[in-house]
Amino acid sequence: MTHASHHLTLADIARHLGVTFEGDAALPIRGLATLKEATSDQVAFLTNRAYLKDLATTQAAAVLLHPEHGKSCPVPKLEMENPYLGYAKLSQLFDPLPARDKAGIHPTAVVADSVTLGEGVSIQAHAVVEAGVTLGDHVVVGAGSVVGADSVIGENTRLHANVTVCHGVIIGKRVILQSGCVIGGDGFGFAHDGEGWHKIAQLGGVVLGDNVEVGSCSSIDRGALGDTLIGDDVKIDSQVQIAHNVTIGAHSALAGCVGIAGSTKVGKHCMLGGGVGLSGHLTICDGVQVTGMSLVTNSIHTPGVYSSGTGAMSNSQWRKNAVRFKQLDDIAKRLSRLEKTTRDA
Known part of the structure; x- marks a missing residue:
């Protein structure tokens, strides 16, 4: 109510x-x-x-x-x-x-001298705004939030409490960032020398378009070289992971717990249901809907609805099906031999 x-x-x-x-x-x-x-x-x-x-x-x-x-x-x-x-x-x-927003800087906030502030900006208690940041008119930086150096945030954008915007991130107008989300953290980039891992510096950034919303505790990683790109009017639910150099087209929507691996490109007007996983370096065309808990390992070039996996069933039925699944390769070979025998008869 x-x-x-x-x-x-x-x-x-x-x-x-x-x-x-x-x-x-x-x-x-x-x-x-x-x-x-x-x-x-x-x-x-x-x-x-x-x-x-x-x-x-x-x-x-x-x-x-x-x-x-x-x-x-x-x-x-x-x-x-x-x-x-x-x-x-x-x-x-x-x-x-x-109605609760009050323009001005709370006395406990830390704001660098080189920050550029638009009209009516609200920077709330214990927020940190680092050097070179530009905040557009009527931006709200919620309590405990951090805006990293040289980031740009467009007018009428709201950061709820405890949001982290890392350095060099560009955020459009009328964007909503829910509590706990991290925009511009390092992508998962490491090189292995046979014994251990060597970190790859993530030199790109993140660009969010206008009217984007990012849910609580979601992560959008910065690019390794170029930028991670989120188009206009994209809606991202809570606990979503978007890896480095991913591109998401305008007006797409991602439900909770979606995970997208690096350098995958999602088209416009796409919908990814809860728990969907996309492998890296894929291309998903415009107008694709992927139903919940599906795993996509190949590019999709035709609009439509896609699904994978099976729905829940009784454990006894699942155990029977699991046995049959292991037999599929043998069944396929036997069927192929039978078809060949029938053709030769």
């Missing part, structure tokens, strides 16, 4: 969504809630048919829904073809976080 720091009317809500409605235009709206929990000063939403059962009894001031469900709505309705998108837009109106 969410509440706005200021009161909006039903007319304000409809205007923000660009929809018409029937009802009291001056009705105050103080928040959003589910169909089941909403009260008479809150807007509810129906984006999943599983909750259609709650529509008839909702006490909401109004309901945001698809036109196909409008006739069943007992309260004023806000009809949209994509009500989930409408819900996303409304949620921004009731987000209390921006």
Whole structure:
């Protein structure tokens, strides 16, 4: 449940969504809630048919829904073809976080003299901003965050608490970095001499486009020579690992625990489900969706949905299948011989 720091009317809500409605235009709206929990000063939403059962009894001031469900709505309705998108837009109106931001530098923050600050920048308690950094207008550097030397951060970007942006990183406008993420750490580069490992200095950087979001405790490594590139509007969930010199095209989305090995290129409008792994030096074309827990070891050149692995089953069934899996090569050879015998007969 969410509440706005200021009161909006039903007319304000409809205007923000660009929809018409029937009802009291001056009705105050103080928040959003589910169909089941909403009260008479809150807007509810129906984006999943599983909750259609709650529509008839909702006490909401109004309901945001698809036109196909409008006739069943007992309260004023806000009809949209994509009500989930409408819900996303409304949620921004009731987000209390921006109201807590105060422009200025907290006395416990450490900010180098050579830092360039835009208007309305907020640098919060115990943050560190190193030499040569440029922060655009209305950037928020959360408590305990570190911005490394010579990095550039675009306007209206927010670093939540305890974010690390390493040296020489370029971040676009309206980017959100969730707590604990590390942008520009060293890539996993080592050379082996037969006995031990020798570290390869990572000389590249990281470039994040506009409107990117990176989830908590995710890592985007700097390039070994060139930069690791994340395109505009890419959404990255928590606990994702992106290795050095990876490129991710605009508008792609990566769910939790995705791992991408070095120098792989992911196209635009791709979606990688939770736990997906991509091997290194691959090319994934635009418009590819890889379902959860899949391992991709070869490049993909045709758009579509790809999967690997098997879903969960009873242990007894899995044990039987595991035995058969070991027999596949022998079965394939026997089948090949049988086919040849049949052709020769």
